[in-house]
Amino acid sequence: MRDILAPRIHGIDTSEIRKVFDLAAKIKNPLNLSIGQPDFPVPQPVKEAMIKAIEDNKSGYTPTAGLPQLREAIVEYLHAKTSVMHAADDVIVSTGVASILFLLFQTVVAKNDAVLLIDPYFLIYPALVKYHEAKQYTIKEDFDAGEIAALRARLEKEKVKLKLIIFASPSNPTGKILSREQLLLLSNLAEEHDAILASDEIYAAFDYEKKHVSMAAINKDRTLTLNGFSKSHAMTGLRVGYLAAPARYSGIVQKMVTLQQYTMVCSPHAMQWGAITALKTGIDNELAIMKKRRDLVVSKLTPVTRLPYPDGAFYVYPEIPIDSADFVTQAIERRLLLVPGYIFSANRKSIRISYATREDILEEGTQIFCDMVKELGQ
């Protein structure tokens, strides 16, 4: 019998992580610290803008690249934030940053191209590297000049030119924000390799000590800035994300738009109007709550284990004494849902805790976590 599936599709798999979620789905009344989205609602002005858009029949196709008004508003927003001025034509709006990532990989990543990730990485990056039959290189998140030098030497020896350097800061899963010095090191590496810098800033709004620096502010000519409204304005299910490119990469945006015409077509129309309002809508109250939770979790965890300092996002990524797959399975037995570190890293002995949930759940969940670490670490 013929294989009904195309060979490429065997390159993508989620069966291992699905096992965990299937297991978790069976627990009653779980302490869910596995959540990848804010627990606050979409801010009222944004909701009102989307409702008005529906009432006003904003339901037809938008231009493939997004509403001109939204692309202009994104240009202004990025200019205010980074002092970098993009052309509106160099902005593409799609159905979330995941869609942007897929369009980007389809457009620029050929078989055997070298892609640099920072470990721990957002789980979609290595999946896309594998799906596109590219070669993955990684450096550790706390890299310094010495580690970049070692990587440089390795790439030289292997005669490999990096095509794409992609990273999220603040990071999912660690919450770490890359320092200006680290961004400079990556920028220099990109120059040497004529590589594209893809800066995923989807968590940049969750920046508790105002540490975040956009890569575009360091290297405006090589940086693709990826962002959206899923995390900052709790619009995960409403599907609006974007990419802004420098003039040098206009050709990439054009091809992404062409491919979008045959795939996602456009980001949902009424939601794009919500996004325009979101760019003008702060989330100070929500951030204050998240920061308080972060401080609570950090103070609970630091006496029992090590973790990268979570500058931003809404995750912490503590070390655990055993393999993360086993740890998560045992945690489920105690009603606690976590995300295993092995999906974010070659190092399997960490787990991701999300603090995008109520404080009483956080208190109880982190207590169980700490008890487990102590018991298993003995």
Add this chain to the structure above:
Amino acid sequence: MRDILAPRIHGIDTSEIRKVFDLAAKIKNPLNLSIGQPDFPVPQPVKEAMIKAIEDNKSGYTPTAGLPQLREAIVEYLHAKTSVMHAADDVIVSTGVASILFLLFQTVVAKNDAVLLIDPYFLIYPALVKYHEAKQYTIKEDFDAGEIAALRARLEKEKVKLKLIIFASPSNPTGKILSREQLLLLSNLAEEHDAILASDEIYAAFDYEKKHVSMAAINKDRTLTLNGFSKSHAMTGLRVGYLAAPARYSGIVQKMVTLQQYTMVCSPHAMQWGAITALKTGIDNELAIMKKRRDLVVSKLTPVTRLPYPDGAFYVYPEIPIDSADFVTQAIERRLLLVPGYIFSANRKSIRISYATREDILEEGTQIFCDMVKELGQ
């Protein structure tokens, strides 16, 4: 200098058709008969359901495959329509039928696989065939047993097994609905070749003489049914489409869901609630208006040219005396916007007229069209 683009992306191009639209964008007060979406608003109950969903904070991720309530409602809808009962797990909801098509091609179409299209075809099909480096075969829309026999002989001679047979009925661009006999011929061919039947029914709601037969009603074990809410409920920009598979193809749906997790993630949450209401919301008044327009256009055109009888959708596809690229350019000079036939067919001497617009525009636009045909045909 290195090519910044991956080779695969050169396989997709819209520059030719874009030239036409760029030209068209410069006309003031055009007679626009190029429209690919209904001119009626989203029905009020559907709008209300979406607004309520936003108010009720239906803004987080849905399950990747879609809301269970929507998948169940789709199962019931298809059962009522075709008597075929799908498992809800064999339904995937995505950001429109275009997204469904891309996920499907990525999942099943390998390099050099043979794909059968019906000419004229929806323009995304040949683009996806080319993008996936597959081999395209076509048969004419008015095919009968003789033409299928000729195709069969050709495939046998070339030692080619069809992998996928994909078609839209009612057709975009012709409005033609395939007869039960034609569906049977395709079904038999699929059986002989162990091929998948992909039945794109996005225009099935626009069926003026109740002629439409679903392929699933003819061959329930081999048919993937594709549909959505873009055309029937004017939700083109709101991005909800679906695919329903027989148990035999569960594995295809599973892989499409996995790939969706890394790409579109989910169809917009609030819009999925709208879709549930849309399945219960008829569009009789809108259909009556469309039918009247169709009859008007057919009566205007038939004295001057030939066209496939437009059973459904909201297009007609008349023959013209010259190449469609030139015809469209000349029409633009007379303020008339049309879509050239060459993007839908190897035969370049037809054009697509959409009647999803006001009657006075239709009257004036078709008059200009008829004048042009007469002048150019002399």
